[in-house]
Amino acid sequence: MASLGYYLLLAAFVVCAYAAAISVAGARRRSRALIESGIGAFYLLAAIMAVASAVIVYSFVIGDYSIRYVQRYSDSVQPMFYKLTSYWGGLDGSIMFWVSLLSVFGSAAIYVNRERHRELIPYVVTVISVVEMFFLFLMIVHNNPFQTYLTERPTDGTGLNPLLQNFYMAIHPPTMYLGFVGLTIPYAFGMAALITGYLDDSWLRAVRRWTMISWLFLSIGLGLGMIWAYEELGWGGYWMWDPVENAGLLPWFTATAFLHSVMVQERRGMLRVWNVCLVITTFFLTIFGTFMTRSGVVQSVHAFGDDPELARLFTMFMVTTVVVSFGFVIYRLPLLRARNELDSWLSREAAFLVNNWILLFSAFFVLFATMFPTLSEAVRGERLTVGPPFFNQWMLPIGLTLLLLTGIGPLLAWRKSTVENLRDSFLIPVTLGVVTAVAVAALGVRVWTSGICFALSAFVVGTIGQEFWRGARVRQRATGTDVFTALVGLVARNKRRYGGYVVHLGMVLIFFGFAGEGFKQKEEAQLKPGQQVKVGSFVVRHDALSITDDGQKQMITAHVTVLRDGKPFAEMYPAKWIFRKHEESPTTEVAINRGFAQDVYLVLATFDAATQTASIAVDINPLVNWVWMGFGLLALGIGIALLPDAVFSFATAPLPANAATTALIFLAVVLSQGVALAQDTIPAIFRSPLERQVAGEIMCNCGGCRLSVSDCGMMNCHGKSGQMGKIQQYIAEGKDHDAILATFVREHGGYDVLMQPPNRGFNRVAWLLPYVVAVIALLGVAFTARRWSRHETAAPDAAPIDRELDARLEDELRNLD
C-alpha cells in the first residue's frame, strides 16, 4: 500500500510538471490542443490525488501500522470517525490533504472559467501547478506520508492526541485549509492577468466568488478554532494570540481588505495596483503562515517541530514567489494605471481606502508581534517576547476603529458626499450610538472600552437597519408591493451589498461578544465536599467527586451545584479524563452552562480522590455566545451574497412565473426537518416503547459517530452495547424516562451524552430555533402568496418624495452587481 501511495505522489508530480509546461507552450503558440492537454493533465492530477487520499485513508482504516504516519496518528481502539480525520492529524498528511484540496478546487475553478476567460486559463493552470509542485516536492523529498518502518513493524499505533479527539478539532483544520487553498485561486488568476497583460477587470470578476468562498471558510475555520480552544483547552478564553492562531488571522485581514477594495476598482477603476498586490500578499501570507508554524521559526506553546530543512525549502519558495509576483507587477505598472482619482475624502472610496490601510496595518502589526521573538534574537541576539497584553493594547483601538468605519462607510456616497446627505444619513445611526453611550454611562459600566464598543455597535446596527429600511421603502414605492417583498427583492437585486451588510451585522455581534470580555470574572478555589466559593452573583458548591471507567478512559467527575442569588441555577459536572496510553496528559472536560448573558465555565483543575477534594476554576464569561452567533450570521451573509439569482426569482420576477417551484422548495426546506426526525434509519430490536425512546435520546459513546444508541450503525459497537445494557438495567429497576436520562447525565458527567439538550434555560433557544425558522419561512410563503394572488395595484407614486436617495440607490443598484 505504502509504495503504491508513494508512486502516486511521484506520478502526481510528473503530471503537474507536464501541466505547467504544456500550458505555457500552448499559450505561447496559441495552440488550443496544447492548452486543452494542460487542462486535462490538471484534472488528472486531481484524480491521482483522490486515489492517493483513498490509499492513506484505507491504510488508517485497516490499521496498516507499517506506515509511520498511520502508526503515529492512530491506534486500533480509536473510533472510526477519528481514524478518518487522522488523515490531517500530522504535518505530512496535512500537506497531502492540502495538495488534494488544491487540485480539486483548482479543477473546479478551471472548469468554470475555461470558456469565459480563455486567454487566462493556461497561465492559471501553470500557476496552480507550480504551487502544487512545490508541495508535492516537499512530500517526496522531506515529508512523505507513506514512509514505512524498514525493520520492525509495530503492532499498534501511538494514537491521536486525546486533545484532538474532539469534534471541532476534526473539522477545524479542513475548513481552515479550504480557506487557505481557496486563496490560491485568486492569486493564480491575478498572476495570469499579469503575465498575459489582460489587465482589464475581467480577472477580478472571475475571482470574486472564489475569494468570498475562501473568506467564508477562513472565517468559519477561525471560529471553529476558537470554539475548540474554549471547550477543550479549559483556560476560560478562546483567543490568546498564539502564533498558530495568528497564522490564520494574517491572510484573513488581507482577504477582507481585498473584498472591500475590489468594489472600488469595479466601480471607479481605482486601486488597480493595490488590488493585485493584495491578492499576492494574501497568498504569500497563507504560505508564510504555514511556514511560520511548521518550521520552528517562531516558538509557540504548541511546540511545532523544529525543522531547519523545511524552513530552508519554504524560504526558497517564498522568496521566489515574492520576487516573481512583484516583478510582474512592476513590469505591468503602465497597464495598471488608475482610471480615476480620488475626488474627496468624504466619499465611499476614501472610506474603503482607510479600511484597507487599517486592515493591512493589522496584518503587519500581528506579523511583527508574532515574529518579534525571532526578530529580536536576530537583531539583538537576545530573545525578547511580547505577550497577549501587547496585542490587545494595539488591536483594541484598531478593532474599534474598524467597527466605526463599518458604520460610516455605507453612509457615504461614491465620489463625494454633500453636507445634506451627510446630515440626512448620519442622523439616525449617530443618535442611536449616542443614546446607547449615554445609557451605558448612566448604568455605570466600569469598562470604558466595552462601553465604546456597545455604542459603536448600536451605531453600526443603526446604519445597517437604515440601509435596509430606506432601500426597501424605495423599492416598495417603485414596484408597488408590500414591504416584505420589496425587502427580499432589494436583497435579491443586490445580493453582494445586502449580504455584506448581514456580514457586518455578524461582525457587530462578534464585537459585542468581545466587549463582554471586559466583565469577565475568574476565581479558583480548592473545595472539600460541601464547601463553596462565590464568584460575582454566583455561588459554586462542590458536592462530590466520582471516579468511573469506560474501558477507553478513566473519568474523574466533580458534582457541582451552582446557585445564583441563593436559588439553584444549575448542576454541572466538570471532569478530567485519563485516556489509556496517554496517562501522562489527562484531558480537561470543561462544564459550560451557556446563556445569552453569560457562560458559567467550570474546570476541574486538580483533585485528591482520597479526601474528595477538588480545585475548581470558575470563569464567568459574559456575552461569549454572541461571538459564535456572530460567526453564524457572517456565514449567512456570505451565503446570501453567493446565492444564485434563481433562488430569488420569486421576488424579482415581474410575474410569478416560477412561483410554484419556489414555494415548493420553500415548503420542502421547512418540512425536511420533520421528515428527517421521523426517519428511523437502523431498525433495532427494542423490548418496550420506553426503551426505544431512551435509546433514541442517548448518544452512543463510541466517540465518533455522534449518533444515538439506536442509530449507531456499527454492528459490534462496544459503546452501543454498553449503553443499551444500562438502559435495560434502569428500565428493569423501574426508573421512568426522566430518571433514566438524569442517571445517564450524572454518570457520564455532562449533558453531551444526550442527543438533544434538555428543554430549559438557554437550551430552549436551541429547541426553539428550528420552530422560529419554520414560522418565519411560513410567514414568508404567506406574504408572497398574498402578493401573487393580488391583482396588479395602481401604478406606483409617480413622484417619489425622496428623489435624491432614490437616484442614489438606483445608481448603485445598477453598478454594483
Add this chain to the structure above:
Amino acid sequence: MSNKAANGKAAKIALTFVVLAAAFGVLLYSSLGESLQYYKYVDEVMAEPAAWHGKNLQVHGTVVPNSIGKKDNTLEYRFDIQRNGKVLRAYYTGVVPDTFKADSEVVLTGRLDDTGFHATEMTAKCPSKYDAAPLTPGSRPSGGA
C-alpha cells in the same frame, strides 16, 4: 496626466506613507517598553541572577522531580526548575496545567527576587498534533527547544 503632476502625486503619497510609518513606528517602539518580556533559560538567568531582579521575565526550564510542594487546601505551589544543572526555586499560585509534573517543560512568566522566581503565569509545553511524542525508535525527534 502630465509627468510632473504624476511625480508630485507620487511624492505626496510617499511623504504620507513615510510620516504614517514613522508615527506608527515610534508608537510601536514606545509601547513595546512595558510589555517586553525577556525570554531566558534557567541557566542563562542563574549565571547572574541579580541582573534580572525586577525585570519582566519568562523562564524556560524543566521541573525537578520531587521538588513540587503544595500548601494544603490552597493552590500555592513551590517547585524547582532546572536546565544544565542550574536550579531555580519558583512559586506559583493558581491552577496548574495538566502537563505540569516532574520533568515536564514549563515556561514561567513573572519576576525574580532574592527568594526565587514568582510566577504569575505558567505554560507547560503542550503536546501538538504536529509533534506527537516519538515513542518508537527511528521516528523524527520531537521539537521544542
